[in-house]
Amino acid sequence: MAEQKMVNLTIEGRAVSVPEGTTILEAAKTAGILIPHYCYHPGLPVAGVCRMCLVEVEKAPKLAPSCATTVAEGQVVHVHNEKSLDARKGVLEMLLINHPLDCPICDQSGECELQDYTYQEGRDDSRYREPKRFNPAEDFGGDVMYVPNRCILCTRCVRFMDDVAHEPTLNVSERGDRALIGKFEGRDMTHPWAANVVDLCPVGALLSKDFLNKARAWELDRTSSICPNCTQGCNVVMETRENQVVRMRPRPNEYVNAFFMCDWGRLNYRWMNEKSRVEQPMVRSKNGLAATSWEAAITAAARALNGKKVFVAASPMLSNESLFLLTQLMQGGTGAFRVAEGEEAPLPGVPDLALRRERAANVYGAETLGFKKTNDLLGGLGQGDVLVVAGEDLAGIDAGAVSRASDVIVISPVLPESATSASVVLPIANFSEEEGTVTNLRGRVQRFTQARQAPGETRPSWLVLGDLLGAMGKQANFFLPSEVFSRLASSHKSFAGLSYDTIGFKGLPVVDAPQSGPKTPIAVGAA
Amino acid sequence: MGFPHLPHPRETQVISKYFGDAEARTLDGWKKRGGYKALEKALGMQPADIVNIVKESGLRGRGGAGFPTGLKWSFMKPGDGKPHYLCCNADESEPGTFKDRECMRWTPHALVEGCAIGAYAIGAETAYIYIRGEFTEPLYWMEQAVQEAYKAGIIGKNAMGSGKRVDVHVHKGAGAYICGEETALMNSLEGRRGNPRIKPPFPAVSGVFGMPTTINNVETLIASAPILLNGADWYKKMCLSNPKSTGTKLFSVCGNVQRPGTYEVQMGFPFKEFLYDLCGGPLHGRKFKAVIPGGVSVPIQTMEEAEATLMDYEGFVAQGSMLGSGGVIVIDDAQPMVTVIARIARFFAHESCAQCTQCREGTAWTTKILERIRDGEGTVEDLDTLLDIAEQMTGKTICVLSDSCAVPVVSGIKKFRNEFEALIQGRRFHPVAAAVA
Numbered sequence: 001m002a003e004q005k006m007v008n009l010t011i012e013g014r015a016v017s018v019p020e021g022t023t024i025l026e027a028a029k030t031a032g033i034l035i036p037h038y039c040y041h042p043g044l045p046v047a048g049v050c051r052m053c054l055v056e057v058e059k060a061p062k063l064a065p066s067c068a069t070t071v072a073e074g075q076v077v078h079v080h081n082e083k084s085l086d087a088r089k090g091v092l093e094m095l096l097i098n099h100p101l102d103c104p105i106c107d108q109s110g111e112c113e114l115q116d117y118t119y120q121e122g123r124d125d126s127r128y129r130e131p132k133r134f135n136p137a138e139d140f141g142g143d144v145m146y147v148p149n150r151c152i153l154c155t156r157c158v159r160f161m162d163d164v165a166h167e168p169t170l171n172v173s174e175r176g177d178r179a180l181i182g183k184f185e186g187r188d189m190t191h192p193w194a195a196n197v198v199d200l201c202p203v204g205a206l207l208s209k210d211f212l213n214k215a216r217a218w219e220l221d222r223t224s225s226i227c228p229n230c231t232q233g234c235n236v237v238m239e240t241r242e243n244q245v246v247r248m249r250p251r252p253n254e255y256v257n258a259f260f261m262c263d264w265g266r267l268n269y270r271w272m273n274e275k276s277r278v279e280q281p282m283v284r285s286k287n288g289l290a291a292t293s294w295e296a297a298i299t300a301a302a303r304a305l306n307g308k309k310v311f312v313a314a315s316p317m318l319s320n321e322s323l324f325l326l327t328q329l330m331q332g333g334t335g336a337f338r339v340a341e342g343e344e345a346p347l348p349g350v351p352d353l354a355l356r357r358e359r360a361a362n363v364y365g366a367e368t369l370g371f372k373k374t375n376d377l378l379g380g381l382g383q384g385d386v387l388v389v390a391g392e393d394l395a396g397i398d399a400g401a402v403s404r405a406s407d408v409i410v411i412s413p414v415l416p417e418s419a420t421s422a423s424v425v426l427p428i429a430n431f432s433e434e435e436g437t438v439t440n441l442r443g444r445v446q447r448f449t450q451a452r453q454a455p456g457e458t459r460p461s462w463l464v465l466g467d468l469l470g471a472m473g474k475q476a477n478f479f480l481p482s483e484v485f486s487r488l489a490s491s492h493k494s495f496a497g498l499s500y501d502t503i504g505f506k507g508l509p510v511v512d513a514p515q516s517g518p519k520t521p522i523a524v525g526a527a
Numbered sequence: 528m529g530f531p532h533l534p535h536p537r538e539t540q541v542i543s544k545y546f547g548d549a550e551a552r553t554l555d556g557w558k559k560r561g562g563y564k565a566l567e568k569a570l571g572m573q574p575a576d577i578v579n580i581v582k583e584s585g586l587r588g589r590g591g592a593g594f595p596t597g598l599k600w601s602f603m604k605p606g607d608g609k610p611h612y613l614c615c616n617a618d619e620s621e622p623g624t625f626k627d628r629e630c631m632r633w634t635p636h637a638l639v640e641g642c643a644i645g646a647y648a649i650g651a652e653t654a655y656i657y658i659r660g661e662f663t664e665p666l667y668w669m670e671q672a673v674q675e676a677y678k679a680g681i682i683g684k685n686a687m688g689s690g691k692r693v694d695v696h697v698h699k700g701a702g703a704y705i706c707g708e709e710t711a712l713m714n715s716l717e718g719r720r721g722n723p724r725i726k727p728p729f730p731a732v733s734g735v736f737g738m739p740t741t742i743n744n745v746e747t748l749i750a751s752a753p754i755l756l757n758g759a760d761w762y763k764k765m766c767l768s769n770p771k772s773t774g775t776k777l778f779s780v781c782g783n784v785q786r787p788g789t790y791e792v793q794m795g796f797p798f799k800e801f802l803y804d805l806c807g808g809p810l811h812g813r814k815f816k817a818v819i820p821g822g823v824s825v826p827i828q829t830m831e832e833a834e835a836t837l838m839d840y841e842g843f844v845a846q847g848s849m850l851g852s853g854g855v856i857v858i859d860d861a862q863p864m865v866t867v868i869a870r871i872a873r874f875f876a877h878e879s880c881a882q883c884t885q886c887r888e889g890t891a892w893t894t895k896i897l898e899r900i901r902d903g904e905g906t907v908e909d910l911d912t913l914l915d916i917a918e919q920m921t922g923k924t925i926c927v928l929s930d931s932c933a934v935p936v937v938s939g940i941k942k943f944r945n946e947f948e949a950l951i952q953g954r955r956f957h958p959v960a961a962a963v964a
């Protein structure tokens with residue numbers, strides 16, 4: 001690629017140098033200046049309709065929409081001067097004249113750009129004395145509900161369906177102040193990526209039916225994580241309220257998911273709040289499984305494993321760290337995993353982004369670390385092996401298959417029905433309750449962090465496995481998951497050179513990852 | 528739609544010469560009247576020479592903006608390897624304007640000829656005539672004329688035997704004012720919602736179907752034929768005032784006058800004589816109060832301003848308004864100005880495409896306030912609010928529809944504030960009393 005020509009300009013008195021063709025709005029971001037805007041979104045074609053991002057460019061006859069104006073050499077741009085502020089104040093007043101001002105009952109309240117900018121630079125009163133326009137709320141299908149009275153007609157949703165989902169579903173119906181977002185005849189928002197319009201909507205007009213009236217924005221704790229529901233590994237923010245995951249929303253990452261995530265992944269979070277969990281370590285005694293201390297349980301498990309050939313039935317939801325530690329206790333044995341499957345659903349407007357067929361977070365990591373992908377999970381279990389069930393629920397596998405094992409150790413958030421014969425049960429945290437890394441289908445290693453507290457005496461899987469290996473005399477204990485990862489990086493060639501610090505929150509590919517470029521969303525003709 | 532009035536001796540009839548002459552509608556009749564001679568001449572010339580003659584003639588866009596036509600044509604770079612398009616803007620929807628309608632009703636072949644000349648001049652093989660949805664009779668005549676012209680080989684693969692291809696298509700709009708805005712027109716032509724596009728890119732770079740496009744008004748294209756036949760100098764000489772405004776201009780007159788209709792005068796004709804002599808002055812017992820000289824998007828003139836105006840682009844600006852589309856609306860002393868302005872605002876509120884915030888909300892808000900004042904429910908603060916909304920609606924949107932709504936409000940309040948205040952203070956406007964006074 002030819003070297004890009006740089007353009008120098010001044011924005012709010014700060015010198016900015018950006019590649020030719022950059023918009024003023026994006027250039028301002030590089031200088032740390034956020035120009036207020038509604039219709040502009042970096043993942044969508046430019047519309048230039050909200051007129052909120054108007055700024056003054058010296059020597060230009062009119063205020064310029066900064067989202068649609070490209071930079072020019074020597075330009076002097078004023079964002080916060082009186083003229084620009086006055087225009088934006090005008091836009092804000094107009095956006096609110098027909099708005100119901102029902103923030104107290106609106107889901108968007110607290111994360112609403114209409115609220116934010118009005119507090120920031122709007123008028124403190126309205127001069128509007130006339131009756132307000134009213135339109136009833138409408139179910140758009142899928143997870144999407146539309147409240148037209150709150151709509152500011154920024155058309156982000158229309159452009160997402162047209163230009164990113166490539167399934168025209170929404171439109172602007174009517175004209176003038178009667179205008180509202182409409183649905184084409186016979187279409188609805190059941191496209192597998194349609195719920196992204198809820199995130200894109202800067203106000204409370206498009207709402208998630210799943211999240212409706214569930215929580216106020218300010219009650220939520222937000223955690224950077226990875227969607228564990230398929231091998232794409234979309235970056236997400238996991239939002240919890242009182243230790244329950246209540247919503248997952250996409251976190252931008254141009255290498256994985258651009259700005260989006262699919263509906264299936266988004267809505268598939270309830271299993272993380274699962275109540276029927278093993279909450280205490282258990283060891284089998286004469287009277288069956290009985291709760292005991294961690295020390296006793298770890299000692300019992302170490303004794304059961306020592307010197308034995310081990311077969312590990314692992315879950316592909318487990319982190320690279322835990323899967324790596326599991327390989328350390330096999331003692332000549334093998335490991336296998338199975339993965340749930342579903343239909344692949346690509347998002348056409350973004351290259352290489354899809355809800356993947358394989359519905360688990362760490363299939364690539366499990367295979368890289370030597371676990372065999374199979375439909376016959378216990379096929380590799382030899383007569384007399386010790387079976388370690390790690391994170392697997394053994395659903396659909398009967399106790400007969402398990403009985404081939406000489407002993408069963410369960411290291412899992414739940415106690416599988418077909419493994420009630422286990423001699424030791426070590427309860428571990430689920431995906432939302434611990435920290436670690438997973439590797440997506442293109443070999444990108446990505447960090448996820450703890451979003452909620454694990455119940456009872458449950459411990460993170462890496463800690464349990466590290467302690468177990470310690471008790472088996474195989475290594476010193478770990479105190480942090482990053483230490484486990486360092487050990488992984490120094491002992492496995494694919495992970496060589498990686499560390500939590502370098503991976504950061506955008507991820508890095510494993511050494512031998514297949515090629516895959518950044519996913520700059522394609523802007524399809526600014527219409 | 529009936530017959531036009533008889534020509535007035537002070538008119539200069541170039542374009543409107545055959546208005547009312549039914550035979551001119553047919554191909555034979557049109558040829559008998561010298562039709563298609565200009566196209567024949569044009570097809571034998573280099574496109575650049577045609578552009579130069581039009582440039583030299585001083586012809587300016589007759590749709591409202593008055594942009595020099597030759598200059599616009601010269602933006603189309605020949606040999607860029609892309610198909611070029613000519614769009615004829617026949618979406619004449621400006622309230623009070625009906626000159627293009629008359630052109631198409633009476634001289635449809637003149638427009639076919641103008642389109643063919645324009646298309647050839649800008650290196651286009653295709654011209655689209657985007658005709659207003661409500662224009663059923665003009666549509667009929669235009670389709671008839673295009674068919675006749677194709678059949679006679681005047682347009683098509685081998686236009687007039689020149690070996691050059693010129694196609695002309697008539698496309699009917701669905702009846703939206705905003706589709707007369709050139710970029711909205713292009714969207715509508717492409718089958719999209721008629722929303723104006725952000726400029727740049729300008730149509731000459733990326734227009735219809737993303738290709739270089741020129742958009743001209745009906746009257747502009749028709750005027751190109753006599754210019755080619757008679758020369759730039761002949762056209763330039765038709766100028767009674769400012770040399771920047773040349774040729775003849777059609778004015779459609781409506782409202783409270785004795786003889787409404789379409790008139791063609793030379794640029795710079797005195798407006799006072801136009802109103803009192805050509806149009807016959809006010810109705811019996813009434814007095815002129817105000818004039819909107821160029822369609823409802825231009826500032827309202829008081830009679831002092833109107834009577835001092837010379838009718839050309841500069842002349843109207845000098846007297847506080849604009850030439851616009853040439854749609855003259857005459858308002859007499861029996862009309863309450865607030866009602867007139869409220870009705871204009873309601874039109875814009877209805878026609879706003881709803882893209883830009885200021886326009887979508889501002890036009891409707893303006894209308895609600897004006898109608899409240901009209902109904903005697905206004906307050907003193909309303910006038911300041913109206914002016915402030917108008918300020919927010921000016922120069923801040925993609926197209927000028929919101930500016931157009933603000934213009935009559937601002938000029939109305941400025942020039943007829945007493946009528947607004949009278950209503951606010953509870954003194955109803957009594958048309959009969961005013962008429963007598």
